[in-house]
Amino acid sequence: DSGVTQTPKHLITATGQRVTLRCSPRSGDLSVYWYQQSLDQGLQFLIQYYNGEERAKGNILERFSAQQFPDLHSELNLSSLELGDSALYFCASSVDGGSAEAFFGQGTRLTVV
């Protein structure tokens, strides 16, 4: 158990809908990362927050947004969902930024039908 909790584990929704994925980092970790893993794209970095502020941004679509709350948990919002958004979404946390190892949650498997 990495100590990073992601909910829900599975999510099935229809195209055009909006969903929210939640991540609770390990106790003491200030940094949260979001990744998308699909079969053809591998692990794609989406966005990183550090102590509530956005620190780094990857190839995150405009339909996607995230935030980190004062209690350090984070949410990833995906809207106007398309079939191609079906993937495994991972959250990871680390004590600091990219210099420290990141520990991953078990992921949320999103299926858009």
Add this chain to the structure above:
Amino acid sequence: AQKVTQAQTEISVVEKEDVTLDCVYETRDTTYYLFWYKQPPSGELVFLIRRNSFDEQNEISGRYSWNFQKSTSSFNFTITASQVVDSAVYFCALSEAWRDDKIIFGKGTRLHILP
């Protein structure tokens, strides 16, 4: 720009054989961090090792060893006396921590250990 290349998409070896997974990285920074992660069939990502750019010492942990060579921008991972439980996808990753903190992953190498 930072980039990680794992040229081996899939490897199959027979149990007890040694196997090396290759990782080549690109970075403009002199300070950076390299990682290896394992993703077993159950799907979770498990951290294996972190190495900073100033530490070129090779590391051994049980049957696992890592060879970091800055001259060739490589950070290879060797499993000695492989076991079926080593079957997984292995990812190499890079962070230019002084630039923007993101950790970029290679596309992974799927390793099959055959009994």
